[in-house]
Amino acid sequence: MGHTDVKDAMAAADAAAGLRQLNERSREIFRRIVETYLETGEPVGSRNLSRALPMTLSPASVRNVMSDLEGLGLIYAPHTSAGRLPTQTGLRLFVDGLLEIGDVTEAERREIEARMSASGRHRGVKDYLAEAGEMLSGLSRCAGVVLAEKQSKTLRQVEFVNLGQGQALAVLVSEDGDVENRIVTLPQGLPPSSLNEATNYMNARIAGMTLEEARKRVETEIEERRAQLDELTAQVVTDGLATWSGEADDRQSLIVCGRAHLLEDIKAMEDLERVRLLFEDLDAKKGLIQLLGLAERAQGVRIFIGSENNLFSLSGSALIVSPFEDSEQKIVGVLGVIGPTRLNYARIIPMVDYTARLLGRLVP
Incomplete structure (x- = not known):
């Protein structure tokens, strides 16, 4: 069991223990406080609660129960002489143990x-x-959020375009026509012909592969000296693949709406x-x-x-x-x-x- 799972199990156990401490009257008052908060965002007082409860309780009796709930850390008074709101602990207890979840209409x-x-x-x-x-x-x-792994697209071609001042544009085109551009820094002393050489080398090998497959193949060839590339050109190829691959966070697509x-x-x-x-x-x-x-x-x-x-x-x-x-x-x-x-x-x-x-x- 992982650390997060342990924390979840402990939270569930705490919620269950908290609920067991509440009798029916206390549960009902606690439920009404939370439901009023969820509906209106406003605190609710003992007088209004005593009128809304299905059981007959005086405002004084309700205040006694609210005092007990406050002592358990489930509700609090946002202002002096105000009504009560659920604490974060109380809200978690309600969601885990008292919330009646419906179905999609x-x-x-x-x-x-x-x-x-x-x-x-x-x-x-x-x-x-x-x-x-x-x-x-x-x-x-x-706000809606979606997080997903970026799709592993198959590649069609790549190209390295000289931008001058020691930089090149690395262009990657996938089979579905998507184009990704990255700027890479060129190693000092790189001959102008090396970018064409790097482009031709990549295109002879990567068509139909995913980026990860292409990266593994090229890295293996370079490591085993089967790439037939000089050292500087090999560095351009590996730098281009690295910048396309990105870090772990860059391989995930996050959408916030x-x-x-x-x-x-x-x-x-x-x-x-x-x-x-x-x-x-x-x-x-x-x-x-x-x-x-x-x-x-x-x-x-x-x-x-x-x-x-x-x-x-x-x-x-x-x-x-x-x-x-x-x-x-x-x-x-x-x-x-x-x-x-x-x-x-x-x-x-x-x-x-x-x-x-x-x-x-x-x-x-």
Whole structure:
């Protein structure tokens, strides 16, 4: 069991223990506080709670229960003499143990299926992924996120073009016509004819291969001195392959859609600051990629709330994500939504789950 799995198991055990401490009356009051927060974002007081409860309790009795819940760290008072809001611990307890998750409505199901089918018509996998993110963003009124490995395309040709001042443009063309350009620094003393030599050498070997296959073949030939290239030309070839391959993060495609939705429910300056921090988090793609990578190694929907993860520790945000598979049941990415902790979890969780499963049937 990995470190993350252990933490998840401990959190689930803590949630179960916390629930066992609550009698029926306390659970109902706690549930009403959380549900009011999720619906309105506002704290709820003992007088309003006593009127809404299915059991007869005076405001004084409700206040006693609220005091006990506060002592357990499940709720807090944002201001003196105000009502109560759930803490992050309380919200996690509610989501794990008390939330009644529904199912995707028939109308939502039809919309998801129609948009996903249309997105891939005459287009590629990237269009499926972008449409999935846009659609989840629109349905949830949050930001949609999708992370997937970039497709391993087969190559058609490459070319090295001299830019002068010790630089060259390395151009890679895939079989489907996509073109990627990278600038490489040329080794000092490289003869002008070496770029043509590097181009001819590559094109004689890489057609029909993936970039990874081409890189392995060329590196092996150069290492075994079978490439028939001088040292400087061999360096141009290997540098070109390296810059196309990129780092691990560059081999993953991250799509973030619908950031504007995060500005729709701003009620105070602290909300605006929270969203500003969240935008900074989203711009720090490396952290987001690492977090989504955790979800790729799990089964089903994962929920990250507030400071449970380093990325959103300051921005009061929640992330609901699910991995998706390809036609060979191999996990190839993760998708979901990012929003405030005050999300409609019961509606969004099944929506993310259904979209992930549908995407798994559509992605080749």
